[in-house]
Amino acid sequence: MQVGDMVLVKGNFQVRSAPEVMWPECYGQVGVIVDLLHAKSTLPLANIMVLGSIDQFYLDELEVVNASR
Numbered sequence: 001m002q003v004g005d006m007v008l009v010k011g012n013f014q015v016r017s018a019p020e021v022m023w024p025e026c027y028g029q030v031g032v033i034v035d036l037l038h039a040k041s042t043l044p045l046a047n048i049m050v051l052g053s054i055d056q057f058y059l060d061e062l063e064v065v066n067a068s069r
Contacts, residue, residue: 001036001064002033002036005033005065005067006031006065006066008028008030009027009057026050030050033047033062034047034049035047037056
């Protein structure tokens with residue numbers, strides 16, 4: 001994955017079933033990677049623009065739909 005890739009926010013079982021989930025409506029939506037944070041952090045995170053907002057998701061919650069060229 002790299003900046004500019006279109007991704008499907010698929011979530012994961014632990015996050016989807018957690019009662020404190022703030023973004024349940026974003027699961028199943030397509031977004032764009034605007035920043036990869038794993039180079040700046042030890043966690044594999046990315047900033048994704050989805051539904052008009054930018055939020056952080058773990059890379060294992062995402063699936064590449066269309067890789068930028």
